[in-house]
Amino acid sequence: MKPEFPARRTWTAFAAALALAGCSSLPPAAAPGFADVDTPEAALVYYQSLHRLTPSEFARERGNFAAAPRTAQARLLGAMLLGYPRAQQDLARAQALLDDILRADDPAARELQPLARVLADNYAERGRLEAQHERLALQLKDAQRRNAELQEKIDRLADIERTLIPRGAPARPGERR
Numbered sequence: 001m002k003p004e005f006p007a008r009r010t011w012t013a014f015a016a017a018l019a020l021a022g023c024s025s026l027p028p029a030a031a032p033g034f035a036d037v038d039t040p041e042a043a044l045v046y047y048q049s050l051h052r053l054t055p056s057e058f059a060r061e062r063g064n065f066a067a068a069p070r071t072a073q074a075r076l077l078g079a080m081l082l083g084y085p086r087a088q089q090d091l092a093r094a095q096a097l098l099d100d101i102l103r104a105d106d107p108a109a110r111e112l113q114p115l116a117r118v119l120a121d122n123y124a125e126r127g128r129l130e131a132q133h134e135r136l137a138l139q140l141k142d143a144q145r146r147n148a149e150l151q152e153k154i155d156r157l158a159d160i161e162r163t164l165i166p167r168g169a170p171a172r173p174g175e176r177r
Helices: 006-022 040-052 055-067 072-083 091-103 107-163
Strands: none
Touching (some): 040 072, 072 091, 072 107, 091 107
């Protein structure tokens, strides 16, 4: 009989608990509403719930953001909405909201600053990647244009070569011209 290692038992117990949790008949927890978010953890749950929203629900959430008072929590959620990758994005405006949180000194903002820093770094990186993508797309178009020009030159040279007057028949071996 093989000795069982503690890590293996722990992994087995974890897998069993995960399987049982998947069979649970409890309804899924409701996503927090815009006004229900008051901690960084709740903000993360809110962000995770965004992928389940339909376009009309997403538009409603953006309307809730527009109507909400400008608290640190509202700014954070607004930045999440504005920077969400599966919807119309406004990364510059999202960055401005996050910068407001990062500069604020009130306790509510200080509690959200680590999450705001992560989002700000993520949005800045996405902005850099989008700018790089645009540069590469321009370089690709330029390379394709140059390629087409070179192909046209090659085709014109081939046409010139075909129209050249053929020279006399090739000489036989041992024969001089």
